[in-house]
Amino acid sequence: MYAILDIETTGGKFNEEGITEIAIHKYDGHTVVDQFITLVNPERNIxxxxxxxxxxxxxMLKNAPKFYEVAKRIIEITKDCIIVAHNSEFDYRILRTEFNRLGYDYKRNTLCTVELSKDLIPDQPSYSLGKLVRSLGIPVTDRHRANGDALATVKLFKLLQTKDTTKQIIQSSIKEGHNPKKLDRKLIDIVEELPAITGVYYMHKEGGDIIYIGKSRNIKRRVNQHFTAPNSKSKKIQLHVTAVTYEETGSELVALLKENEEIKRLKPIYNRARKRTHYTHALYAFKDKNGYINLKIDVADGRKKSITTFSNKQSAHHFIEHNVEAYNLCLQLTGLSTVNAEKPCFNYGLRTCHGACITEESPEEYNLRVQELIEKNSYAHKNMIIVDRGREIEERSAIYIKDGQFEGLGFFNLNYQINNIKVLESIITKMENNRDSQHIIQSYLRSHKKLKIIQLPA
Structure with missing residues (x-):
């Protein structure tokens, strides 16, 4: 029996957080048999x-029950259950902390869906709950609310069960209930000094050398995860880190680009796993003998010119399937069907393909739609500025693309600064244009469709 849960907290100093909302779904391995969802008055500010x-x-929490009023129900619904959560180390620690305040020693075995996902669904671009479930096609509503995240975790756990064909990986990943790792005072002091902001963080060993660089939308939380994680790399970081510095970016895209450049430049010892490329597959185009532009998803090859790149094969195929529908493209000419070339594709029968597969639609008409897709998903030869969040309310970030090359980024407060090319180039910090930075920008544009993009004259 499993108790799949999610907890929202007040934030704040380590082990001083309070619960603001909790959702628990009791799951027997096949279906949810009980549930408990409630706001909680944490008796402290959020x-x-x-x-x-x-x-x-x-x-919202003034009239909500206090933790001691729901503690009995939590004990009852989780009795004889394994606690399952996305980053169970955090949720279990919060639960134990609340029970410790009541003088009750709460112990349960735990399972972490982050760790299970890394074992059973490797090579995902991100294992954060939101990004992971989206990449797997799992619907999620009320993100960052306890019940929305708990329900998403239930669906994710069901998928992980089917992936565990030997029925041994999940069983072997169960952690016996005990006190979570207590942080050294040194690590607690480091975490307490960090802000909950978006940016790049640098971990230093004694003497100041940087041993690890990362990015996060919440630096405080992410560093805390490093300091509590049980894996080998995290344990080495915990042993050697003496300080953590950071640079606020406001924009996650800026953080991703800065992290990518800094890791390549400084080569920290514990970032070596990042030497491999950020992407595995790419979208390519070629004309067939009839003059139709064909699209093809293939393993990324740096020697060939691609339209855009993807972190894994699954996201690449999801992209092409979505755009076949959006642009009424042919299944055969996009590599999604291997039917005999003399026969129409399946979508022709549905009238969503206009007959390019049997040369019924002219190459000129078909290629116009393909070119529109290519133009939308590639910034080759374009001059443009991607405008995103800044570090302050009135500030914005600018990512500068010149003739299809990533030139660099900067921050501005006034619109004239980016409408005047000379002023723009004076506030931009030059950065290296490479395949990884191109992939980061293209992936971000695909997943953030409402970003402001300013097209500049050639």
Whole structure:
């Protein structure tokens, strides 16, 4: 029996957080047999960044039950259950902390769906709950609310069960209930000094050398995860780190680009796993003997010119399937069907393919739609600025693309600064244009469709 749960907290200092919302779904391995969902009055203020993230504010919790009023129900619904959570180390620690305040020693075995996903669904671009379930086609609603995230975790756990064909990986990943790792005072002090902001962080060993570089939308939380994680790399970091510095970026795209450049430049010892490329597959185009532009997903090859790149094969195929529908393209000419070339593709029968597969639609008409797709998903030969969040409310970030090359990035407060090319280039910090930076930008544009993009004259 499993108790699949998610907890929202006030944020704040390590082990001083309070629960603001909890959702528990009791799962027998096949179906949910019981559930408990409630807001909780934490008897302390919620950090502003948490209010913005979850939408839960102090006024909403005034009449909510206090933890001691729901503690018995939590004990009952999780009795004889394994606690399952996405980053169970965090949720289990929070639960134990709350029970410890009541003088009750709460112990349960735990399973972490982050660790299970890494074992059973390797090579995902991200294992954060939101990005992971989206990449797997799992619907999620009320993101960053306890019940929305708990339900997504239930669906994810069901998928992980089917992936565990030997029925041994999940069983062997269960951790016996015990006190979670207590942080050294040194590590607690480091975490307490860090802000919950978006940016790049640098871990230093004694003497100041950088041993690890990362990026996060919440630096405080991410560093805390490094300091509590049980894997080999995290244990080495915990042993050697003496300080953590950071650079606020406001924009996740800026953080990704800075992290990519800094790792390549500084080569920290514990970032060596990042030497491999960020992407595995790419979209290529070629004309067939009839003059139709064909699209093909293939393993990324740096020697060939691609339209765009993808972190894995699954996301690449999801992209092409979506665009076949969006642009009424032919299944055969996009590599999604291997039917005899003399026969129409399946979509022709549905009238969503206009007959390019049997030369019924002219190459000129068909290629116009393909070119539109290519133009939308490639910035080759374009001059443009991607405008994203800044570090302050009135500030914005600018990612500068010149003739299809990533030139660099900067921050601005006034629109004239980016409308005047000379002024723009003076505020831009030059950065290296490479395949990884191109992939980062293209992937970000695909997943953030509402970004402001300013097209510049050639």
């Amino acid at each position: 950090q502003p960044f948490v209010v913005k993230l979850t939408g839960i504010n102090n006024n």
